[in-house]
Amino acid sequence: MSEYDDLKTYVDIAVEHARDKIEGIIARGMISSGSQIRFSQNSIDIGKRWEELKLETFVVVEGTRVGYSERSVTSEDAARKAVDDTIAFATRLPESMFFAGVEENVHKYRDLKGAYDPRIDDFTEMAPEFVNSAIDAAISEGAKRVAGALMFSKKFTFLKSSYGPEGSSKMTSFDINIRAFQDELDHSGQGLECGTMPTQAEKGIIAAGAKAGGLSKEAIGAVQGEPGVYDLILSPTVGANVLGGIPDAANPFMVLIGFSPLGDKMGEQIAPDFVTVTDNPWIPNGLACRAFDFEGTPTQQTEIVKDGVLRSFVHNTTTAKMYETSSTGSSAMLGLGQGLKMLLPNTSNLVFDNGNHSVEELFENPKPTIYVTSNWYTRFQNYQTGEFSTIPRDAMFLIDKGEMKPIKNVRISDNTMRMFANIDAVGDDRRQIYWWEVPTPTFIPSIRIRDCRITAATQ
Amino acid sequence: MKDGKDLAEFCVEFGRDLGGDYVEARFVHGTGRGFAYRNGAPVSGGIAPSVGIGVRILVNGNMGFASFDRLDKTVATDAITAAYKMAKGAHRKERIDLGEPVSNQAKWSVDIKERISDVDIDTMMETADEMNRQMSGLAQYTMMLNPFETAKYLVTSEGTQIEGFTSYISIFCLLTAKGKTGDAQRMLDMTQCGGWERIKDGKVIEGLADEAQRLQKAADNAQKVAELMDQPIDMIVGPEVAGIIAHENVGHPSEGDRIMGREGAQAGESFWRDLDFGKSRVGSDAVTVCEDPTIPNTGGFYLYDDEGVKARKRVLIKNGVINEPLLNREFGTKFGFGSNAAARSVAYNREPIIRMANTYFEPGNHSFEELLEDVKLGVFMRTFAEWNIDDRRYQSKYSGVEAYLIRNGELTDTMVKRPVLETTSVGLLSSVDAVSKELRFDFPGTCGKSDPMQGVPVYAGGGDIRFRGIRLGGVG
Numbered sequence: 001m002s003e004y005d006d007l008k009t010y011v012d013i014a015v016e017h018a019r020d021k022i023e024g025i026i027a028r029g030m031i032s033s034g035s036q037i038r039f040s041q042n043s044i045d046i047g048k049r050w051e052e053l054k055l056e057t058f059v060v061v062e063g064t065r066v067g068y069s070e071r072s073v074t075s076e077d078a079a080r081k082a083v084d085d086t087i088a089f090a091t092r093l094p095e096s097m098f099f100a101g102v103e104e105n106v107h108k109y110r111d112l113k114g115a116y117d118p119r120i121d122d123f124t125e126m127a128p129e130f131v132n133s134a135i136d137a138a139i140s141e142g143a144k145r146v147a148g149a150l151m152f153s154k155k156f157t158f159l160k161s162s163y164g165p166e167g168s169s170k171m172t173s174f175d176i177n178i179r180a181f182q183d184e185l186d187h188s189g190q191g192l193e194c195g196t197m198p199t200q201a202e203k204g205i206i207a208a209g210a211k212a213g214g215l216s217k218e219a220i221g222a223v224q225g226e227p228g229v230y231d232l233i234l235s236p237t238v239g240a241n242v243l244g245g246i247p248d249a250a251n252p253f254m255v256l257i258g259f260s261p262l263g264d265k266m267g268e269q270i271a272p273d274f275v276t277v278t279d280n281p282w283i284p285n286g287l288a289c290r291a292f293d294f295e296g297t298p299t300q301q302t303e304i305v306k307d308g309v310l311r312s313f314v315h316n317t318t319t320a321k322m323y324e325t326s327s328t329g330s331s332a333m334l335g336l337g338q339g340l341k342m343l344l345p346n347t348s349n350l351v352f353d354n355g356n357h358s359v360e361e362l363f364e365n366p367k368p369t370i371y372v373t374s375n376w377y378t379r380f381q382n383y384q385t386g387e388f389s390t391i392p393r394d395a396m397f398l399i400d401k402g403e404m405k406p407i408k409n410v411r412i413s414d415n416t417m418r419m420f421a422n423i424d425a426v427g428d429d430r431r432q433i434y435w436w437e438v439p440t441p442t443f444i445p446s447i448r449i450r451d452c453r454i455t456a457a458t459q
Numbered sequence: 460m461k462d463g464k465d466l467a468e469f470c471v472e473f474g475r476d477l478g479g480d481y482v483e484a485r486f487v488h489g490t491g492r493g494f495a496y497r498n499g500a501p502v503s504g505g506i507a508p509s510v511g512i513g514v515r516i517l518v519n520g521n522m523g524f525a526s527f528d529r530l531d532k533t534v535a536t537d538a539i540t541a542a543y544k545m546a547k548g549a550h551r552k553e554r555i556d557l558g559e560p561v562s563n564q565a566k567w568s569v570d571i572k573e574r575i576s577d578v579d580i581d582t583m584m585e586t587a588d589e590m591n592r593q594m595s596g597l598a599q600y601t602m603m604l605n606p607f608e609t610a611k612y613l614v615t616s617e618g619t620q621i622e623g624f625t626s627y628i629s630i631f632c633l634l635t636a637k638g639k640t641g642d643a644q645r646m647l648d649m650t651q652c653g654g655w656e657r658i659k660d661g662k663v664i665e666g667l668a669d670e671a672q673r674l675q676k677a678a679d680n681a682q683k684v685a686e687l688m689d690q691p692i693d694m695i696v697g698p699e700v701a702g703i704i705a706h707e708n709v710g711h712p713s714e715g716d717r718i719m720g721r722e723g724a725q726a727g728e729s730f731w732r733d734l735d736f737g738k739s740r741v742g743s744d745a746v747t748v749c750e751d752p753t754i755p756n757t758g759g760f761y762l763y764d765d766e767g768v769k770a771r772k773r774v775l776i777k778n779g780v781i782n783e784p785l786l787n788r789e790f791g792t793k794f795g796f797g798s799n800a801a802a803r804s805v806a807y808n809r810e811p812i813i814r815m816a817n818t819y820f821e822p823g824n825h826s827f828e829e830l831l832e833d834v835k836l837g838v839f840m841r842t843f844a845e846w847n848i849d850d851r852r853y854q855s856k857y858s859g860v861e862a863y864l865i866r867n868g869e870l871t872d873t874m875v876k877r878p879v880l881e882t883t884s885v886g887l888l889s890s891v892d893a894v895s896k897e898l899r900f901d902f903p904g905t906c907g908k909s910d911p912m913q914g915v916p917v918y919a920g921g922g923d924i925r926f927r928g929i930r931l932g933g934v935g
Contacts, residue, residue, distance in 0.1 A: 035545070038910070040721045043552060044521070047545025050808055051527040051538045068505040072528035089492070089506050092580040098502035124541070128548050147723030149910045177910070179724035185732060185851050190724075257497055257601040258635040258644065337605040337629055340493020342503035376727075377847035381858055381877065382644045384635065389856060391849050393727070409854055411847070411881070413933070436725060436910060455879075457854045458930035459886035 010079040024060040034153035064095040100321040103295035106164040117172040119199040134209030142217030143180030165296020174198035180212035189215020219395040225410035240433035240442035252319040271308040276353040286349035287441040299329035352444040355426025386417040481517040483615040487807035491607030499591040511807035518546040520554020526808035558792035562618030567762035571654035593668035599635040619767035638678025650903040681876035683935025691928040693837035701921030702902030708884040710818040712852035715790035727850025742779040742888030752816035758916035759816025764800040805913040820921030823894030837865035881932030895922035
């Protein structure tokens with residue numbers, strides 16, 4: 001029997017074992033194999049390999065008394081014990097005010113084309129060569145030192161619900177984050193590439209290296225930036241973090257716990273009419289593509305922001321009932337700390353509509369404008385109002401009176417809702433962003449924003 | 460545990476047989492329970508037993524890592540073989556050297572009176588209800604309570620055999636107060652290290668009540684005090700803010716792997732790269748910042764690190780001068796100082812890397828009242844919300860939540876809305892002129908680093924610290 005057959009057996013056993021004991025169960029098995037090559041100072045630091053097989057069980061003991069567990073299993077008895085333990089735990093829990101049922105209909109699911117690379121097993125041999133090519137490309141473009149990480153994985157899942165739904169999926173993915181430096185600490189550039197077909201990614205991976213190297217060279221001579229109010233051009237990397245956070249918070253649970261600025265904004269114009277953002281679980285190459293959610297509800301495209309107006313949240317069965325609407329097929333088990341996951345709605349791939357301006361046209365702005373290529377460490381003073389700051393890192397440029405010169409050491413200290421409303425122009429260079437600072441895969445072009453507040457150290 | 464230990468030992472033998480020059484295996488067995496509440500009502504609960512083995516294998520100076528969650532020899536040998544091949548194919552020009560062999564044998568544990576695993580669910584939920592009641596006056600409050608224990612067994616081809624046991628009660632709250640002068644929000648971490656007795660001994664209930672009341676007070680009273688922007692002022696920060704400064708502006712730049720570029724694409728490098736240990740001044744004489752994993756009942760507690768090296772206190776900055784970096788075996792060898800036991804791995808499926816444990820400003824000899832005495836115009840920032848720092852750890856920002864105006868040597872009742880301390884690390888540390896006597900670890904936190912992310916529990920703290928001549932980055 002293959003590992004996948006084992007997995008399917010464990011899921012079947014879990015559902016059958018629970019069927020007569022409790023009201024219902026959703027069991028999901030996942031078997032995955034992942035690898036990573038990490039490098040710095042132009043050399044590979046470590047090659048890593050992960051092998052995992054997990055059984056997740058979400059049990060509905062009775063009414064709204066629910067519980068969840070996740071563990072590795074290696075035998076049919078272990079699968080039964082996982083169910084027994086989860087039931088024993090959930091039976092002791094009080095009723096949850098955040099559970100109102102799960103999907104109860106059987107569906108057929110769409111076939112996600114391009115989600116699985118059939119040559120993934122060959123990629124382990126190819127990956128070091130791709131990494132070295134990316135490092136070489138960065139150096140060819142002027143970098144002195146190159147660091148980064150290439151991750152790639154394959155994952156099989158099998159889901160079965162005692163309420164009816166059943167489905168399986170297989171996915172592959174890769175992502176590389178490459179950063180190039182000059183000898184100086186603050187002359188650096190970043191390149192990113194990600195997708196679902198690693199063996200077809202050589203060109204993109206090398207281009208990421210070349211981009212990082214080129215930016216690091218363009219950053220040479222960066223001078224201290226001046227605090228003030230500027231128009232900003234956010235690269236897709238920065239826009240995905242700063243602006244992508246708003247549609248990502250179109251989530252009833254985040255509203256309820258005070259983590260979203262969108263609680264009272266439904267139906268309001270929150271961006272210019274040329275801004276549309278969709279939750280799209282089917283977009284080709286999207287890292288968070290899925291045909292069905294954790295409950296077995298078929299996924300769908302959800303227009304969160306349409307023509308600048310907040311149109312929809314993402315929902316699972318529970319939040320859909322709370323909001324008297326339909327599930328958007330967005331149910332997921334989300335981590336809330338060690339030993340705790342919760343059945344909640346969750347975005348898949350966020351997709352901003354592409355604009356009709358070339359990046360060069362975005363630069364043609366009569367006002368002093370700062371082009372930010374990367375950022376990190378975004379933190380909020382208040383998630384509900386959107387006051388925040390974030391730190392540009394890597395190459396950054398001041399464009400003033402037709403001149404473009406590198407600057408450094410400033411901070412964006414503003415309000416995300418105000419920035420979303422002040423979007424001025426959208427580029428036509430949309431790409432998928434996924435890295436440390438952008439955990440939700442986000443397809444987004446470069447975006448120009450009016451009148452943003454820039455601060456710097458006072459001493 | 461026995462099967463896992465046996466398999467870990469098999470992994471070391473198998474790795475050596477493959478051709479590994481050094482092999483280590485770490486068997487980790489964790490059990491955790493979790494409870495989530497919103498505005499006092501339960502919203503979710505779960506359990507997550509975690510078992511697995513992580514193996515590092517050094518092949519001709521190249522490192523490979525494998526992990527697996529099924530305690531199965533076939534899975535183990537496949538994963539280790541893959542890691543061996545990846546290491547062998549890396550072809551580093553500069554070979555990784557772990558330095559002198561380490562062969563420690565020991566058992567250690569955090570101090571525990573009442574095992575978390577012996578506490579029943581009803582008791583935990585009753586305690587959670589009591590915790591929730593302390594926050595009930597706020598507009599919104601969300602609490603995640605996650606008690607968990609972890610047993611580790613580290614075995615290496617050099618003869619190290621270490622058994623370690625940790626126990627935490629992770630307590631994380633998101634609090635929102637709506638008041639007369641605006642909203643105030645903060646994330647509050649009250650994580651305890653030890654057994655269930657830490658709820659009482661760590662004064663968790665009292666602490667939650669106190670912090671909830673203080674947040675509501677800030678929402679009701681904090682105001683923009685414009686004159687603070689007109690001139691340089693003096694600032695006193697409490698142990699919570701001192702802790703985050705010790706962690707971000709000192710601890711992170713002291714990490715040896717950052718200094719030498721290994722974290723370049725992730726957490727970044729360090730402005731300490733271009734400085735000399737024992738010579739370069741980054742702060743005033745009043746600044747001594749230390750790191751110590753051996754302090755009982757702290758988030759960063761351990762007695763042997765995840766490479767089997769015996770833990771000790773590290774003095775990062777001594778009287779304003781950088782003194783020693785945080786090091787594991789690889790970077791201890793590169794720096795020529797040897798490891799100072801800073802290698803930590805947060806789970807079986809993560810490689811051990813250089814991490815902080817408990818980072819703090821050494822206490823000085825002032826009382827809080829003495830710090831206030833000759834401040835003509837200033838701010839006392841007790842707690843913070845929004846903060847960040849660049850990836851060289853040179854430019855930081857801390858925005859206050861609970862802050863008070865100091866005028867003519869007196870702490871006034873006037874609450875200052877959102878004072879912003881936005882400086883360079885050297886500018887900030889050079890303006891310290893005094894630290895109070897009382898050392899408190901008021902900042903429990905989870906420190907993130909690496910890729911894949913490793914969030915490790917840490918504590919940070921200090922006394923109250925006085926900064927002279929600060930230009931605020933903003934207020935109100």
